[in-house]
Amino acid sequence: MDAFDAIPDPVVIDILNKVRDVKTLIRCRSVSKRFNSLATESGSLLLQLDQIGESDSEKDSTITSFFRSLFKSVNGLFPIFSKPAKPARILTPVQILAGFNRIRNLDVEFYGGDFKLEKGAAVKWKAEFGESLKSCVIVAFRSATVNTSAIDGDAETDSEFVSGLKTRVVWTISALMAASTRHYQMRDLVKEHKEMETLTVRDRDGEGAVVMDAAGMKEYRETEARGDEKVSRERTVVPNVRMSMRNAPSLKLESGICLEAATLVVVRQSGVASDGDDAELATGAFGDCMYGEAVAALLKRRSRDGKRRTCPRARPV
Structure with a gap:
């Protein structure tokens, strides 16, 4: 034996x-x-x-496109021997996961990120979902340098804030759209595997993560069972939310890294939580990495107007 x-x-x-x-x-x-x-x-x-889509062809280099067109031309000279390519089954x-009936913890990774950022910029986010968005923590900066002599920038003027506000809004909306899309893509998986306790959906570039716990998945299934129409064809509709934003023109971390135009955004459902809860949520989002250090430093700063900003219900695009 x-x-x-x-x-x-x-x-x-x-x-x-x-x-x-x-x-x-x-x-x-x-x-x-x-x-x-x-x-x-x-x-x-x-x-x-x-992830396979039409956008992949746009990423091909000029040389790659040339050889692909050349191959198609040569292949066209031999119609007798050539066979039509079968479309790839996705x-x-x-x-x-058919046949895996005892899934408790599932991590799903998508190829590539969701953002097209300028060189040096970075956005990292973590969103928690039930039937819809519960919370989302977003950290972003325009560039990161190692500069031991750098000093935290003073509070920016109104004109400086307005000039950078557009970029911060784009970061925030893009993160929420990416999170809602990933949540919607997992709808059948959540309904099929009722014994799951944790579900995490992220991209291999490490930009963002959607998290659902057992209670959140149960809430989602119950909503689907009732037939509530709360999803669009491409993404989950974001409910009424409120946001707090903290930013620093220049932020020096204890590790010696200096972040330019550093921003922290905490998004939560309207009518939930307080300042202390938001701080706890943001602190636990990214752990002890550079992003977690940036969160801790930005939390020491007062939000721009000292108040929460309430956003209207987002419409599916």
Whole structure:
């Protein structure tokens, strides 16, 4: 008897849980009948998805486009031997995870980010959802440099604030649209896997993450069961929200990094929470990385007008 067969099933499942990658686990299912049954018992999974769209052709270099057109021209000279290319079949997350019936924790990664930023700029966000947006924390800056002699910039003038406000608004709206789109794309997955406890959807560039806990997913399923029309065809509609914004023309972190035009935006549903709650939410969003350090530094600054800004209900675009 193979010594591997003597390993108890719970131990094998624990090993497969450490693997996490869905594509690898699907390959494991073809190894043997035992692996075929045990691989689907994994409760902690990582699903990596490639985003394929028309925009990909725009990213091709001139040389790549030239060789592609040349190949098509040459291929056209041999119609007898050439076969029409079959369109690539794009599977949905539900189809890919068919057979995995014990998912507890699922991480979904999309290829590429959502923002087209100027060189040196960065935006990072984290959004929590139930049936709709509950909260979103956004940190952004125009550039980051290592400058030990830099000093935190004084409060900016009204004209400086107005000149940078457009960029901050674009960052905020783009983050909310990206979060709502990802939440909507997971609707079938949430309805199908009712035992899930955590769902995190992020991009491989590390720009943003959508988070849903067990209570949020239950709330979403109940809303769907009632037939409430609260989603558009492309993204979840953002409810009435209020935002607090803190920004610094120049922000020096304890690590010696200096951030230019640093901005912190906290978005929450209207009528919920207080200043202390917002601070706690923002502090726990990114951990101990540079973005977390920037959050801590920006929270020490008073919001621009000392008040929350309430935004009207967002309309689907």
